[in-house]
Amino acid sequence: AGYAPEVNLYTDPRNGRLQEGFSEDAHLTSEMGLAWLIGQQGPPTSPRPGISTYLPKGKIACVAKHFMAYGASQGGVDEAPALLDEYTLRDVYLRPWEVLVQRGGLRAAMRSHQAWNHWPLHASTYLAGIINALGFNDSWTVSDCGDVRHLLGFEVAETDLEAAALALNASVDMENRCGSTNTLYEGLDVAIATGLLQEETLNRSVARVLRHKFAAGLFDDPYVYPDELSQMRSASHLQLAQEAAIQGVVLLKNGPTKGCLNDSECPTKPLPINLLDYSGKTIAIIGPLGGCQENPGNDTRYCKLKGMCEASCALLGKTFQPLGDRAKVPTLFDVLTREVSLLPESSRPHVLFARGCDVDQSDNPTKFLAPALELAAKADLVLLTLGDNIHSCSEGFRGGTPYGHGGGGDRDNLDLAGGQQVLLHKVLQSRRSGVPVVLVLIHGRPVTFDAYGSLSGGRRNGLLEEVDAVLSAGRGGEFASVGLLEILRGVEEPSGRLTTSWPRNVGQIGGPASPALHEVVSAWADDPANQFMRGYYFGDATPLFPFGFGLSYTSFAFHSAQVEVLLDTDSGLQNDFVRREAKQNNLVVAKVQVQIANEGTRNGFTVVQVYAHDPKNVGIIRYNRRLVGFKKQFLIAGETKIVEVDITADALSFVSAPPMYERKLFAGTYRLFIAQNANDPKEVLADLIIR
Numbered sequence: 001a002g003y004a005p006e007v008n009l010y011t012d013p014r015n016g017r018l019q020e021g022f023s024e025d026a027h028l029t030s031e032m033g034l035a036w037l038i039g040q041q042g043p044p045t046s047p048r049p050g051i052s053t054y055l056p057k058g059k060i061a062c063v064a065k066h067f068m069a070y071g072a073s074q075g076g077v078d079e080a081p082a083l084l085d086e087y088t089l090r091d092v093y094l095r096p097w098e099v100l101v102q103r104g105g106l107r108a109a110m111r112s113h114q115a116w117n118h119w120p121l122h123a124s125t126y127l128a129g130i131i132n133a134l135g136f137n138d139s140w141t142v143s144d145c146g147d148v149r150h151l152l153g154f155e156v157a158e159t160d161l162e163a164a165a166l167a168l169n170a171s172v173d174m175e176n177r178c179g180s181t182n183t184l185y186e187g188l189d190v191a192i193a194t195g196l197l198q199e200e201t202l203n204r205s206v207a208r209v210l211r212h213k214f215a216a217g218l219f220d221d222p223y224v225y226p227d228e229l230s231q232m233r234s235a236s237h238l239q240l241a242q243e244a245a246i247q248g249v250v251l252l253k254n255g256p257t258k259g260c261l262n263d264s265e266c267p268t269k270p271l272p273i274n275l276l277d278y279s280g281k282t283i284a285i286i287g288p289l290g291g292c293q294e295n296p297g298n299d300t301r302y303c304k305l306k307g308m309c310e311a312s313c314a315l316l317g318k319t320f321q322p323l324g325d326r327a328k329v330p331t332l333f334d335v336l337t338r339e340v341s342l343l344p345e346s347s348r349p350h351v352l353f354a355r356g357c358d359v360d361q362s363d364n365p366t367k368f369l370a371p372a373l374e375l376a377a378k379a380d381l382v383l384l385t386l387g388d389n390i391h392s393c394s395e396g397f398r399g400g401t402p403y404g405h406g407g408g409g410d411r412d413n414l415d416l417a418g419g420q421q422v423l424l425h426k427v428l429q430s431r432r433s434g435v436p437v438v439l440v441l442i443h444g445r446p447v448t449f450d451a452y453g454s455l456s457g458g459r460r461n462g463l464l465e466e467v468d469a470v471l472s473a474g475r476g477g478e479f480a481s482v483g484l485l486e487i488l489r490g491v492e493e494p495s496g497r498l499t500t501s502w503p504r505n506v507g508q509i510g511g512p513a514s515p516a517l518h519e520v521v522s523a524w525a526d527d528p529a530n531q532f533m534r535g536y537y538f539g540d541a542t543p544l545f546p547f548g549f550g551l552s553y554t555s556f557a558f559h560s561a562q563v564e565v566l567l568d569t570d571s572g573l574q575n576d577f578v579r580r581e582a583k584q585n586n587l588v589v590a591k592v593q594v595q596i597a598n599e600g601t602r603n604g605f606t607v608v609q610v611y612a613h614d615p616k617n618v619g620i621i622r623y624n625r626r627l628v629g630f631k632k633q634f635l636i637a638g639e640t641k642i643v644e645v646d647i648t649a650d651a652l653s654f655v656s657a658p659p660m661y662e663r664k665l666f667a668g669t670y671r672l673f674i675a676q677n678a679n680d681p682k683e684v685l686a687d688l689i690i691r
Helices: 026-041 086-093 095-104 125-136 160-169 184-193 199-215 235-247 301-306 310-314 332-341 369-378 420-430 462-466 480-489 574-584
Strands: 063-067 108-111 140-142 250-254 282-286 350-354 381-387 437-442 469-472 556-565 588-598 604-613 626-635 640-648 668-675 684-690
Touching (some): 026 626, 086 095, 095 125, 140 199, 160 184, 184 199, 235 480, 282 332, 332 350, 332 381, 350 369, 420 437, 420 462, 437 480, 469 480, 556 668, 588 626, 588 684, 604 640, 626 640
Parallel strands (some): 063 108, 381 437, 437 469
Antiparallel strands (some): 250 469, 588 640, 668 684
């Protein structure tokens, strides 16, 4: 079994583990998680798959994590309690688990560290009953690292035996102890003898674990398939990793170039760049995540063990540990220098690097600043490489120093950490007129750019206004820098889209700028679909970048849309039966057809996103809009095409009012917004009517 996929909905960007999740959105996370499950565990063998079937050869069981609501921790602090009402828990946070269990045949789950409703999840029989009701009851559950023992820390148990009994009674079938401490499950015979645990409960958990071992074929062939191992790091695998790095880059801004005395002095859009335009000129890579020079490299034991510097580790996040000794992770300076060396010597730019600052706080914050500003002042193009290292956004460790070294990766501020924001500000002041500054973000969470204007004369996020282009590379992996350079040069088109919204400041977290996770409040506006009508005293409520946002080197327009309803219903009571069957079998209930046009001069990708505003009078206040469908589409320059997006009953369904909490497909009129992001002013509207 393997500990994946992680289907936490990280709805608070302060949480350092946000980078591990797919999205803040339940539908997108469900579909991505299901795709992962099918790849790791194999396709489901029946409409209602279970653990009783054998795993396909070469596959391993998925242990999805963390059940549940782990991404909703209080204050964005890892392992803090999940502050959620039960309706939101079931309607939003349970959704990926329902999809994995009922459509994918999930074989195992890992419990979540924290508490919900004032009770630890590792001791919650109530939440065990919720997932078992979905059809998970024959599958098995493992604790997270040391969390059975942590029941003592929660003070719901006084002894090791009490903690073990609480966990096993809550269907935690296996204990993941982690470290050198003894397992609390070693004393279960005593727990039975003293009446803390029933033998039937122990038998239930043993049967679940043995059932998995039989299904995994461990009693037939206990060894890993050597032919599968030989494919690791094959050419096709490496090519796929590179393609993922390319497609994961999101273009957030592209011009106009600031600092120009007139429009003809410099290009309106600084990207893509042509290296030959900089022949004999200086391209500066500035920032702690752009190269290994002046880089401590041993700031964590993991980087040191792998022989990598901070910048290389930042491209990978937590994932670098199992890469193996053969993996070499080049920085942007490495790949650009290599690319330039392939040009004729007379046509080569000069590529220079300066660290500029530290990502973590430092007792000498200006140590690297002066050389970086000198380089910026003479450069003809500046590539600023900033973001997060593996400390500032990570699962992290508690404690640490006032400078952040070794501390947890949760933040109370989304501005660039350490000396990076000052470096960005100073570089923008130091560049010559007409010199583009391209910000390349290597990071694990949303970023703000001087959120409250302390460096920008009171202009909130003023540094974003001054920078000329912004690329978000996330944690692109082993080939992150290769993918970035392909995008920067225009060899590949930027096609990534944000899977979480970016707030303007931490004060917006949990408010209207968080899409899909806020209620319709009719007092705010005559149009309840407009979630941004009510703002703040000194600012509006719109996000800095909305969910689904991403630019291209070309431009797209969405025109008319039509909806074809495929759900075959008759009159009367049969309708409810048909809708229930459609939900259970995940039928396509409608097709949305939208006309899109590539109105630019380059080929490119767009992502058609379909959001729904739910019917009125369904017994519960619903959300302004939620994602129900999406499709990535390639169009050549000047092409117009009708794109079809399937809307399934599963995507359209939602949970009924308490106390039933039944997820079903409701009848009524769904207002659809077909758009390029969740806050697209040029969205196309259509109605989907379910009878």
